[in-house]
Amino acid sequence: MGLFRTKGIVLRSIKLSETDKLVTFMTEHFGKVKCVARGARKIKSRYAGSLEPMSYVHLIYFGKENQQLYSLNNSDIIESFHLVRDNFQKLYTGIYLNELVDAMTAEVQEEKEIFQLLFDSLCALSNQCNLETLCRMFEIRILSLSGHKPELHHCTVCRNSAINGWIGFSYQKRGIVCNRCMKNTVAEIKFTTGTLNYLKKLLTLDINCSGRLKFPRGMDEEVEKVTHRLILAYVGRELKSYPFIKTMADVK
Numbered sequence: 001m002g003l004f005r006t007k008g009i010v011l012r013s014i015k016l017s018e019t020d021k022l023v024t025f026m027t028e029h030f031g032k033v034k035c036v037a038r039g040a041r042k043i044k045s046r047y048a049g050s051l052e053p054m055s056y057v058h059l060i061y062f063g064k065e066n067q068q069l070y071s072l073n074n075s076d077i078i079e080s081f082h083l084v085r086d087n088f089q090k091l092y093t094g095i096y097l098n099e100l101v102d103a104m105t106a107e108v109q110e111e112k113e114i115f116q117l118l119f120d121s122l123c124a125l126s127n128q129c130n131l132e133t134l135c136r137m138f139e140i141r142i143l144s145l146s147g148h149k150p151e152l153h154h155c156t157v158c159r160n161s162a163i164n165g166w167i168g169f170s171y172q173k174r175g176i177v178c179n180r181c182m183k184n185t186v187a188e189i190k191f192t193t194g195t196l197n198y199l200k201k202l203l204t205l206d207i208n209c210s211g212r213l214k215f216p217r218g219m220d221e222e223v224e225k226v227t228h229r230l231i232l233a234y235v236g237r238e239l240k241s242y243p244f245i246k247t248m249a250d251v252k
């Protein structure tokens with residue numbers, strides 16, 4: 001039996017019984033971990049608000065190594081991300097990021113970079129309102145960290161890197177296709193070098209500066225067609241929170 005201490009972000013918290021909750025954390029050192037929080041649904045629970053989704057906490061849990069379900073011993077809030085929680089659109093964006101991490105990681109497998117990506121993105125979400133760019137940035141980066149980075153530097157058919165004019169994107173090849181190769185290869189979408197440059201920037205720009213990267217009209221949809229559709233192909237289904245953030249963005 002081991003006792004584990006680490007920092008973590010609450011991904012999901014669900015009712016397990018009248019008094020207990022089942023909480024999924026993305027931890028700094030042990031990857032995704034599920035814990036039973038006994039008594040967490042009682043009014044005077046010692047966990048207070050520390051098990052709400054997106055809470056960044058110090059946690060202590062115990063159980064056998066590599067088991068599926070651990071017992072939560074303690075959870076103390078370091079940062080509640082209240083600025084995200086207080087704004088409906090930010091809240092759903094945060095839930096979407098959490099959902100992506102949950103869907104794209106296996107349990108008890110160290111994912112330090114994905115943990116850091118989630119933490120940095122929640123900080124950025126607190127401080128800025130350009131949520132669309134942040135979502136696209138998160139999508140393309142979590143794909144990259146999961147070994148599914150799209151090829152944006154040379155044609156996936158002829159390997160040519162000097163690409164101009166219209167560029168195709170093939171979901172099957174997970175990358176760009178040059179004008180010449182488009183005659184013989186299925187490229188589901190076509191865009192200009194401008195959109196390609198935005199896609200490249202999403203991979204390199206500091207997440208804290210994502211608020212400054214605004215897509216010109218029309219380009220936002222092209223970028224989304226690449227990053228979000230690659231997510232759908234990887235996860236195999238639409239994420240539950242996604243239609244909510246789309247509807248809210250349309251109303252705005």
Ligand SMILES: [Zn+2]
Pocket residue numbers: 155156157158159160177178179180181
């Ligand atoms: Zn080519």
